[in-house]
Amino acid sequence: MAERIWTAALAVIGDEILSGRTQDRNVAQIAVWLNAQGIRLAEVRVIADREDAIVEAVNALRGRNDYLFTTGGIGPTHDDITVDAIARAVGVDVVVHPEARAVLERHYADRGGLTDARLRMARVPEGARLIPNRMSGAPGIRYGNIFILAGVPHIAAGMLDALTGTLEGGAPLVSRTIGCWVAESEVADLLRSAEKGHPGVAIGSYPFFREGRVGANFVVRATRQALVDRCTADLTAALEHAGRQVVDGGI
């Protein structure tokens, strides 16, 4: 029986990523976290702080994935338009969430109080629930299968922590890496055969140039460890048979 594969998409919202000012860190951390939940990150879009761009991406991605995550654009300033755009995408109003308001009131009690700008961070698409944020005041937001996270990576990480174990997923993808000091082009046929011989396995080949020499790491991925181990053993044997030294764990 084919295993059900659970997928998620991620929309990274922010001009600062598209301008090159900020190096994104959320794709990798969300990918790794999702995998531990048994959910595969299937696609990512990086989009500008523009309402129509966000609406388009949200509607394209939420329908064809089990989950949609967004990062960025939920702060107190004028360029934080994620909540409004998502509410428009799903066709509901924006309301102030009473619990979020209470959280912010407590958080800002000794920091100058809850101003209008700060109250913006209590706004949610009507019907949404909150995702706790232990790092700073403003909570994340869950609306249906959409998870709206902060853009600052350590705050997003705290929100992921709060979601750990709460999303339905399947078997996590497991992987094993082996490395060789070899040009990948010299072992391309071996790789192709090893993948073909083990249905359900995908082998990625990642070349590098280091210490003046070329090498490559081969990542064997599948949902079952036994399958990964069998394929890795066969590939290792084939590489060694061809006179190549194999480094288990990768180089």
Added chain:
Amino acid sequence: MAERIWTAALAVIGDEILSGRTQDRNVAQIAVWLNAQGIRLAEVRVIADREDAIVEAVNALRGRNDYLFTTGGIGPTHDDITVDAIARAVGVDVVVHPEARAVLERHYADRGGLTDARLRMARVPEGARLIPNRMSGAPGIRYGNIFILAGVPHIAAGMLDALTGTLEGGAPLVSRTIGCWVAESEVADLLRSAEKGHPGVAIGSYPFFREGRVGANFVVRATRQALVDRCTADLTAALEHAGRQVVDGGI
């Protein structure tokens, strides 16, 4: 007269980014390079090594941007399917480019010769031109407004070098950053007014938490330096008037 804005999209092709194994470096470097060419990176998609996903993204992105860049999937192994997918997306055959073949023959002359696997790297969509690659053997590929680059960041960088100054663009986006040790929520109104008062300017607000204190950098962006400088001066004055110390250049 409104200035013509030139835009590019980027498709990052690779399971290794979606699995979280590899931290992407190409979005930021291509964004910065594009800006120097007077071209704005308008959107990015990260997609799996799956032909239908690549075809869909290429066709969505190439039509609505002046340029489309792709990274990844042009090596010699079975998981390198970018050329085939792009040829299918644009409706042409895949052919061996004679000049690419000659380049690879020279490159591999003292490295074991041009095997079938290596010859894969000379395959291009019919009608394509080559982008020189000084770093390793295999060239990048240009087909119409599509630029097919390597996934390994320093090789992609070399291909960008070869393209520098060859693409038509408009005025580059210029920016100036100022920083404040302040919670962005305390100055949200000032930011909004400064942006409103200077049409053509976008102000991004990027909060951080450092040395036990909150702060924020404000990035003022426009296509004309004079406009950026005027808006920055006004914003600085407004922040100082509100009793805030401003750090020119950002914190």
